[in-house]
Amino acid sequence: MDKVKVERLLINYKTxxxxxxxxxxxxxxxxxxxxLENELVEENSESPFYGIYxxxxxxxxxxLYRRSxxxxxxxxxxxxxxxxWKLEVLPEYRDRGYGKLMVEFAKQFNLPIxxxxxxxxxxxxxxxxxxxxxxxxxxxxxxxxYIWMPEGVREAVQPPVSRAKEQHExxxxxx
Amino acid sequence: MDKVKVERLLINYKTxxxxxxxxxxxxxxxxxxxxLENELVEENSESPFYGIYxxxxxxxxxxLYRRSxxxxxxxxxxxxxxxxWKLEVLPEYRDRGYGKLMVEFAKQFNLPIxxxxxxxxxxxxxxxxxxxxxxxxxxxxxxxxYIWMPEGVREAVQPPVSRAKEQHExxxxxx
Numbered sequence: 001m002d003k004v005k006v007e008r009l010l011i012n013y014k015t016x017x018x019x020x021x022x023x024x025x026x027x028x029x030x031x032x033x034x035x036l037e038n039e040l041v042e043e044n045s046e047s048p049f050y051g052i053y054x055x056x057x058x059x060x061x062x063x064l065y066r067r068s069x070x071x072x073x074x075x076x077x078x079x080x081x082x083x084x085w086k087l088e089v090l091p092e093y094r095d096r097g098y099g100k101l102m103v104e105f106a107k108q109f110n111l112p113i114x115x116x117x118x119x120x121x122x123x124x125x126x127x128x129x130x131x132x133x134x135x136x137x138x139x140x141x142x143x144x145x146y147i148w149m150p151e152g153v154r155e156a157v158q159p160p161v162s163r164a165k166e167q168h169e170x171x172x173x174x175x
Numbered sequence: 176m177d178k179v180k181v182e183r184l185l186i187n188y189k190t191x192x193x194x195x196x197x198x199x200x201x202x203x204x205x206x207x208x209x210x211l212e213n214e215l216v217e218e219n220s221e222s223p224f225y226g227i228y229x230x231x232x233x234x235x236x237x238x239l240y241r242r243s244x245x246x247x248x249x250x251x252x253x254x255x256x257x258x259x260w261k262l263e264v265l266p267e268y269r270d271r272g273y274g275k276l277m278v279e280f281a282k283q284f285n286l287p288i289x290x291x292x293x294x295x296x297x298x299x300x301x302x303x304x305x306x307x308x309x310x311x312x313x314x315x316x317x318x319x320x321y322i323w324m325p326e327g328v329r330e331a332v333q334p335p336v337s338r339a340k341e342q343h344e345x346x347x348x349x350x
Contacts, residue, residue, distance in 0.1 A: 026294050026319050031310035048312060065316065085317030116317065119201050135206035137223060141240065142260030142291065144201050 018058040062087040193233040237262040
């Protein structure tokens, strides 16, 4: 693995074509493509994606976004944190530690991280030192939030009683 | 289909056991179970779920939450809207129109609806009159937001140029 490194992906037609190999190709990628075509973003400007190339092939990617403290409802004290999503390794390149390498790359910013993994990957995230966030209806809806915290950071947890109460009031509103 | 109706699901041990048949069983359900066990919610109080029973069997469910106008970044004018998630029909009860019935039930509140479907179900949502929301990085991250609007409501769209600009600035912050 000595030549393998995680790098920032640049927005251009090759990257956007490479993205089509990944299962989670969707709205976000199509929006980037439209912005590029309409010259709303410059070719080779930085994307929110990081990835691993083996030769000329993009074999793994993830999106990483630094979210401002003012939107932080996960950590204590409230602070800037990273949202990590679309972590994916192409099937023929799995079981080589590339996923782990990507997550370790994200951790080195030394900011708390929040992700919303598929249920069947919970075990991987736990191995990576993440933990399931305490579920909060209004914040999480259908999400399965997992968080990682560097030294000195704790989870922000609302007292369960007020949480249940709020939930109940909100449900009444939905009637 | 004359006896089939959508009803509010009540939080109790039977409902929570029924939920285990659904693929998206996770954090949210376990949190409800803990709240029930710890008497933080009363047995048979209303859950955020609606569902369809055939006899004694829960065959379909969805979660529906009325979100306040102050969190609305999807609609114009900003207003209260419904977040719909975990719509699911048990495999042996599919192709009978139950999913459609659930979505029609949600529409009858006459509020805009936002959902985040799996990519492979986009076609279903389009048939239901939903449309893909314009992708916005900070709002949507890895989501695939689909929205439905009653008469008189339009999508709230940021001007694409400022969106691209903001995106770029935020990316720089992530470095």
